[in-house]
Amino acid sequence: MSGFIPQEFYYHLHWRARGAQPGAHATRTPGNGADFAGHVPFMDNPDPRRLDLRASMRVIPRRYVVRSFYERGAIVVYALLDVSTSMRFAGNAEKKRLLADITSAIAWSSTRHGDSFSLLACDDQVRQDLFVAPSHRRGMAQDIHKKILGAEIYTQRGALALPRAIEQVRPNRSLVFLISDFHLDESLLSRTLSSFSAHDVVPLVLWDSSEYRDLPDWGWARVRDLEHGGERSLFLRRRLKQEIEQSYLERKLELKTMCRKYGARTPFFIEDEFDAGLLTRHLLEAS
Structure with a gap:
C-alpha cells in the first residue's frame, strides 16, 4: 500500500x-497578500513601498494613500462518509473501495492545496474508529485509504448519525x-x-450501473435490501427495467433540487469509477 498514489483534483472557493x-x-x-483590498490613508499603513501617487492626487481632501491587500488563508476540508449497509454493495465496482479512493484523493488534494483535512464517518452512530482530526501531515492520504479498506461496514445499519457529525x-x-x-x-x-448549511457542501453520489442500468431485459433476479435486510425474487421485464431507470433519473433531479434548497453545491455523480479530472471540471465550473 505504500506505493499507492491518490488522484489529485482542484477546487476553488466562491467565498472568503x-x-x-x-x-x-x-x-x-488585511495583510501582505496579493489580493487588492483598496486604498487606505498612509498613516493607517505607513509603508512607502505601497504608496499610490495617482490615487493620492484623486483623494479629497488631498492626502497620501497606500494600496492595501488581503492575506491568503487555509481552510479545513472535511470528508463526511456514509458507511451504512448499502455501501457494502459490489457490482461493476466495489463501493467500499471507491469510497477509499475518493476520500484519499480529497485528503491528498486538500493538503497539497495547503489546507487541512479531516475525516468523519457515520452509520447509525458517529464512527469514532474512523475519525481523523484536522491535519496536513505527509502520508495521511495513504493511511486513510488503508483505514477505510480495513473498516467494518456493519449489516442492517442506516446512516442516522449523519446530521450529528456537525458536532465534530x-x-x-x-x-x-x-x-x-x-x-x-x-x-x-x-x-x-x-x-451543514453554514458550510460549503459538495455532495458526491456513488452509484453502480449494475443497480439500475445494466439489468437484464427479461428473467428472474434476486433482490436484496442492504439497508433493512431481506431478499425477494423479482421478475424483470423491459417495462420494469425502464421504470427502474426512470426512478434513478427522477432521483437525480430530486437530489439536485434538495441541494439547491439547502445551499449545497450541485451533486457530482460517480458511477463505477472515480475520475479526478471530471471532479475538477465540475467544481471549477460550479464556482
Missing part, C-alpha cells in the same frame, strides 16, 4: 476563508464533501443538509 493559517484562498484579513466540525466555514449513495429517506437527507 476565515482563519489565521496561511494558505491559498482569499480572505478578508469547527465553526469556521469549511468545505465538506458528503460522500454517499444517497439511498437515504428525504427526512434524513434534509436534516443532514440543514445541519
Whole structure:
C-alpha cells in the first residue's frame, strides 16, 4: 500500500476563508497578500513601498494613500462518509473501495492545496474508529485509504448519525464533501443538509450501473435490501427495467433540487469509477 498514489483534483472557493493559517484562498484579513483590498490613508499603513501617487492626487481632501491587500488563508476540508449497509454493495465496482479512493484523493488534494483535512464517518452512530482530526501531515492520504479498506461496514445499519457529525466540525466555514449513495429517506437527507448549511457542501453520489442500468431485459433476479435486510425474487421485464431507470433519473433531479434548497453545491455523480479530472471540471465550473 505504500506505493499507492491518490488522484489529485482542484477546487476553488466562491467565498472568503476565515482563519489565521496561511494558505491559498482569499480572505478578508488585511495583510501582505496579493489580493487588492483598496486604498487606505498612509498613516493607517505607513509603508512607502505601497504608496499610490495617482490615487493620492484623486483623494479629497488631498492626502497620501497606500494600496492595501488581503492575506491568503487555509481552510479545513472535511470528508463526511456514509458507511451504512448499502455501501457494502459490489457490482461493476466495489463501493467500499471507491469510497477509499475518493476520500484519499480529497485528503491528498486538500493538503497539497495547503489546507487541512479531516475525516468523519457515520452509520447509525458517529464512527469514532474512523475519525481523523484536522491535519496536513505527509502520508495521511495513504493511511486513510488503508483505514477505510480495513473498516467494518456493519449489516442492517442506516446512516442516522449523519446530521450529528456537525458536532465534530469547527465553526469556521469549511468545505465538506458528503460522500454517499444517497439511498437515504428525504427526512434524513434534509436534516443532514440543514445541519451543514453554514458550510460549503459538495455532495458526491456513488452509484453502480449494475443497480439500475445494466439489468437484464427479461428473467428472474434476486433482490436484496442492504439497508433493512431481506431478499425477494423479482421478475424483470423491459417495462420494469425502464421504470427502474426512470426512478434513478427522477432521483437525480430530486437530489439536485434538495441541494439547491439547502445551499449545497450541485451533486457530482460517480458511477463505477472515480475520475479526478471530471471532479475538477465540475467544481471549477460550479464556482
